[in-house]
Amino acid sequence: MNEQKNFSGGLGALPLAVLRQTRDAIEVLPETGLSVLGMSHRSSWFRAVLDEAEQNLRTLLGIPRHYHVLFMQGGSSLQFSMLPMNFLRGTKQRAEYIVSGYWSAKAPPEARHEGQVGIVWDGYDGGYTRLPHAGELPLSRNAAYLHYVSNETVEGLEFTDVPGLPDVPLVCDMSSNLLAGPVDVERYALIYAHAQKNLGPSGVTVVILRDDFARRARGSLPTMLKFGRRARRSLPTMLDYRTHIDSRSLYNTPPVFAIYVLMLVTRWLRDEIGGVAAMAETNGAKARAVYGALDAYPGFYRVHAARPNRSTMNVAFRLPDAVTEALFLDAAKRDGFHGLEGHRSIGGLRASLYNAVTPEAAASLAQWLTGFAQRYG
Numbered sequence: 501m502n503e504q505k506n507f508s509g510g511l512g513a514l515p516l517a518v519l520r521q522t523r524d525a526i527e528v529l530p531e532t533g534l535s536v537l538g539m540s541h542r543s544s545w546f547r548a549v550l551d552e553a554e555q556n557l558r559t560l561l562g563i564p565r566h567y568h569v570l571f572m573q574g575g576s577s578l579q580f581s582m583l584p585m586n587f588l589r590g591t592k593q594r595a596e597y598i599v600s601g602y603w604s605a606k607a608p609p610e611a612r613h614e615g616q617v618g619i620v621w622d623g624y625d626g627g628y629t630r631l632p633h634a635g636e637l638p639l640s641r642n643a644a645y646l647h648y649v650s651n652e653t654v655e656g657l658e659f660t661d662v663p664g665l666p667d668v669p670l671v672c673d674m675s676s677n678l679l680a681g682p683v684d685v686e687r688y689a690l691i692y693a694h695a696q697k698n699l700g701p702s703g704v705t706v707v708i709l710r711d712d713f714a715r716r717a718r719g720s721l722p723t724m725l726k727f728g729r730r731a732r733r734s735l736p737t738m739l740d741y742r743t744h745i746d747s748r749s750l751y752n753t754p755p756v757f758a759i760y761v762l763m764l765v766t767r768w769l770r771d772e773i774g775g776v777a778a779m780a781e782t783n784g785a786k787a788r789a790v791y792g793a794l795d796a797y798p799g800f801y802r803v804h805a806a807r808p809n810r811s812t813m814n815v816a817f818r819l820p821d822a823v824t825e826a827l828f829l830d831a832a833k834r835d836g837f838h839g840l841e842g843h844r845s846i847g848g849l850r851a852s853l854y855n856a857v858t859p860e861a862a863a864s865l866a867q868w869l870t871g872f873a874q875r876y877g
């Protein structure tokens with residue numbers, strides 16, 4: 501099946517077992533006798549799906565009880581705006597951002613609509629080929645929050661250490677590596693990740709939000725006492741995190757289908773893979789196989805990321821020239837390898853090795869890369 505050799509950066513591949521269950525559920529759900537596409541979001545069936553999705557995420561990631569788990573819409577791009585609307589607007593603090601690639605560069609302009617923004621590190625001049633180390637970040641102790649992207653999907657850069665200061669709320673966009681391995685959730689005030697790279701189909705975004713941070717949101721009582729009238733002007737209902745906390749992600753019609761498939765993916769990860777630590781081991785082996793094949797031909801393949809910052813999820817690389825890259829993509833497609841073109845912003849090539857990409861698929865890509873280099877290198 502082609503799906504087995506889907507290396508697309510997004511939407512990402514989904515596990516074959518999940519695709520099969522989804523196919524059946526579109527026709528008829530055994531539990532209800534109806535199609536998943538026609539199920540009411542107010543049904544007890546869907547309440548159970550939401551509860552299991554949340555519970556599985558809590559178990560897989562060890563999310564403590566003082567964190568909320570929300571299922572939202574608008575993708576990660578809406579989080580770029582909601583975050584500063586809720587936590588920067590009306591304050592005199594500044595929000596700090598690490599700009600380490602295409603996606604993290606999209607967040608600060610949204611925050612500038614809401615208040616003061618500080619860029620504590622910017623990798624643009626270096627072509628986003630490496631990540632900062634802790635000593636390079638001039639962080640301030642009274643920032644409203646620090647925002648970063650744990651895995652730069654386009655450039656293939658992944659943080660191994662968690663940046664930040666203990667007292668500053670840490671916010672992370674984990675859209676392309678949530679559930680790829682363990683996360684120390686308690687280091688974070690807010691984590692968000694849309695589903696379509698590693699968690700499920702597009703249409704739903706997971707937000708993991710610490711309760712005491714949520715209480716600090718604008719419009720909340722402590723913010724009003726501290727910052728007065730300006731902070732009291734309320735947010736649009738849909739853009740206020742507390743709406744989704746209070747309604748347990750059922751304020752309006754949620755993306756039932758996407759949440760259902762996400763729930764199946766979490767179940768697969770729990771039962772078939774055995775959790776995120778096991779997943780991380782497999783992902784590490786997949787990445788070693790593919791980088792190994794590229795590193796064996798250093799004059800031919802050139803990996804975008806500096807070695808210590810290489811992502812296990814997205815392997816971005818180049819060939820000596822555009823003609824060979826076009827030849828590469830054609831040959832790959834002919835042999836059944838899909839989604840290997842680089843992001844439109846930087847071009848080149850990219851192999852994404854999300855959770856659902858099997859070790860066999862990664863091994864067969866590695867072998868194919870070797871063959872291509874032997875032929876054209």
Ligand SMILES: *Cc1c(COP(=O)(O)O)cnc(C)c1O
Nearest residue numbers: 575576577603649653675676694
């Ligand atoms: C793909 C991606 C996004 C964009 O998400 P949308 O859901 O399309 O808004 C944001 N952040 C990261 C890290 C991504 O990989």
